[in-house]
Amino acid sequence: EGGVITSAATMTMTSSPLRTNPITRGAWVATVILNRPPPPPPDTVPPIEADDRDIESSGLTLRQRLTQHQKSPQCAACHSQLDPLGFALENYDAVGRWRPKYASGLEIDSSGELLGKLKFQNIVEFKNALLQHPELFTQAFAEHxxxxxxxxxxxxADDPAIDTITxxxxxxxxxxxxxxxxxxxxxxxxxxxxxTAAQENR
Structure with missing residues (x-):
């Protein structure tokens, strides 16, 4: 699947050095494609292991590990929105190569819901779900x-102009x-x- 969302540059830029980072990828989609940037995470949130192997050694996939964040009330609101966007891209590794499974052999689950209502099972269905609402990314691009x-x-005060442009x-x-x-x-x-010019002319 081509396009800017799944380009190698985007996949690498939104990954950690040794593994993918669905949260960062989800935040990128929310910020760049939908112009709905998430708030910064609470300072009390513990970091996720830097290497897939550290996670999978416990028998958990990265998704199962990150799902634990949604159990916390202070994390659930944002992660319920970000995680589906990021995990839709999980079949692409840290440098953008396609992979059907993790190196350990564990299955990759890239299913989710977009906007809490459009279900998808893979990246193709995710992109199709986005295309069902062109007003979302058109408005976001207009705002950018x-x-x-x-x-x-x-x-x-710019909202009327954005509506007209969109x-x-x-x-x-x-x-x-x-x-x-x-x-x-x-x-x-x-x-x-x-x-800047106004200040220089004062």
């Missing part, structure tokens, strides 16, 4: 691009040129102030 164009973080882009089947045109024509872009 408008923020970049303005040189600042977005705020509530809807126009969706009507034109996700064309990138439409998204760029709508950003350039948006009120925040046309009336934005370069804070």
């Amino acid at each position: 691009m408008l923020s970049y164009a303005l040189g600042r973080e977005l705020n509530l 809807q126009s882009t969706l009507k034109n089947h996700g064309q990138f040129t439409t998204l760029i045109r709508e950003i350039v024509q948006s009120k925040p872009f046309r009336y934005h102030v370069d804070e």
Whole structure:
């Protein structure tokens, strides 16, 4: 399965040195693809073993080990959202190579639910679930691009522009040129102030 989500660069960047990191991968999907970044983890959360072998020596898969985080009330809310996104990519190892099983022979479970309602069994079904809601990643991309164009973080006053950019882009089947045109024509872009230049001119 190709695409930016499963590219070797993304899989390597979101892995630990010796193993995959479903939490980091899930956070990357939530932040980059959906623009729903998770809050930082509590300081009291213990670290996960750095090597798959340390986990599998107990007879547990990485998923079974990480599921223990969901038993904690302070962790459950975020992990119930992040973990399915990360484990959907678990068939790709720490450098992005496809693997049907762990090196120990344990089966990889990449099933889950997207948005708490769209069930999937593997990466193909996960991507299909994402494609059922193009408004999610279209809006996220519009937010990323408008923020970049303005040189600042977005705020509530930008919401109408984001809605317009997203809807126009969706009507034109996700064309990138439409998204760029709508950003350039948006009120925040046309009336934005370069804070650095403004300070230099004071």
